[in-house]
Amino acid sequence: xxxxxxxxxxxxxxxxxxxxxxMDEDQAARQDIRPLRIGLLNLMPKKIxxxxxxxxxxxxxPLQIELSLIRMSEHQTKNTAAAxxxxxxxxxxxxxxxxFDGLIITGAPIEHLPFAEVTYWDELREVMDWTQxxxxxxxxxxxxxxxxxxxxxxxxxxMLDAKLFGCFxxxxxxxGSPYLRGFSDDCVIPVSRWTExxxxxxxxxxxxxxxxxxxxxxxxxxxxxxxRALYIFNHFEYDSDTLKxxxxxxxxxxxxxxxxxxxxPDNDPTQVPLNRWRSHAHLLYGNWxxxxxxxxxxxxxxxxx
Numbered sequence: 001x002x003x004x005x006x007x008x009x010x011x012x013x014x015x016x017x018x019x020x021x022x023m024d025e026d027q028a029a030r031q032d033i034r035p036l037r038i039g040l041l042n043l044m045p046k047k048i049x050x051x052x053x054x055x056x057x058x059x060x061x062p063l064q065i066e067l068s069l070i071r072m073s074e075h076q077t078k079n080t081a082a083a084x085x086x087x088x089x090x091x092x093x094x095x096x097x098x099x100f101d102g103l104i105i106t107g108a109p110i111e112h113l114p115f116a117e118v119t120y121w122d123e124l125r126e127v128m129d130w131t132q133x134x135x136x137x138x139x140x141x142x143x144x145x146x147x148x149x150x151x152x153x154x155x156x157x158x159m160l161d162a163k164l165f166g167c168f169x170x171x172x173x174x175x176g177s178p179y180l181r182g183f184s185d186d187c188v189i190p191v192s193r194w195t196e197x198x199x200x201x202x203x204x205x206x207x208x209x210x211x212x213x214x215x216x217x218x219x220x221x222x223x224x225x226x227x228r229a230l231y232i233f234n235h236f237e238y239d240s241d242t243l244k245x246x247x248x249x250x251x252x253x254x255x256x257x258x259x260x261x262x263x264x265p266d267n268d269p270t271q272v273p274l275n276r277w278r279s280h281a282h283l284l285y286g287n288w289x290x291x292x293x294x295x296x297x298x299x300x301x302x303x304x305x
């Protein structure tokens with residue numbers, strides 16, 4: 001089944017060229033089926049790149065997906081054209097009376113700030129509380145996952161002395177989890193962050209279960225069954241060249257940065273990086289959508305009741 005997105009959204013052409021099934025509003029209206037409504041609260045500065053990354057993953061399942069792009073109401077992006085934002089995004093205050101089967105809250109490049117100092121923190125707290133009544137399942141990614149686990153459980157993020165940057169092996173710590181169905185005993189995941197969550201602090205909270213973790217980078221994927229949520233602190237959604245773009249940007253601006261570990265062949269940045277996480281990325285998001293599909297009520301208005 002395809003993902004339903006506007007025909008003039010840049011992701012439409014990108015996914016079509018890659019062989020992902022997509023359909024526009026007119027095609028979807030002719031199908032007698034209720035698609036899963038998935039919201040993407042996009043906090044990243046490069047909006048179009050992030051749209052493509054997540055649309056690619058959630059559009060690769062047998063389910064029909066209706067993707068809604070959401071932004072913070074007052075925060076204005078400086079890196080994406082205003083016309084794009086006006087055409088494709090709705091502010092949270094406009095959608096908060098609607099119901100969604102799933103919501104993805106992305107990361108944001110604001111790790112150095114305490115949560116309370118983020119300009120849109122109050123509204124984001126409103127979003128996170130709203131998920132408990134209006135969203136069947138929420139997926140917090142990187143900073144978005146850290147914000148959720150902090151808001152709901154008080155688990156803190158801790159600054160690191162050096163950036164965790166590269167591709168790291170993670171252990172499958174819960175092989176019986178439906179979210180890890182089909183996973184190997186370990187998998188490679190891109191990591192790019194200056195902060196960490198600590199396993200002993202997560203273990204101290206009842207109801208949190210770590211599904212993926214690494215001795216080098218700590219907990220990665222955490223299930224919060226009581227909040228119907230997953231928190232992932234690393235970046236399965238990254239394209240093959242996303243870490244390269246980050247590395248090249250820092251080199252060009254003379255920002256001190258290490259070559260991302262285990263990313264380039266022989267750790268040589270003159271070589272083409274290899275994507276070793278794509279299959280597990282599709283597995284994880286496919287498994288998440290399968291669980292959403294099985295748990296969500298057919299009458300979307302019954303979500304939260």
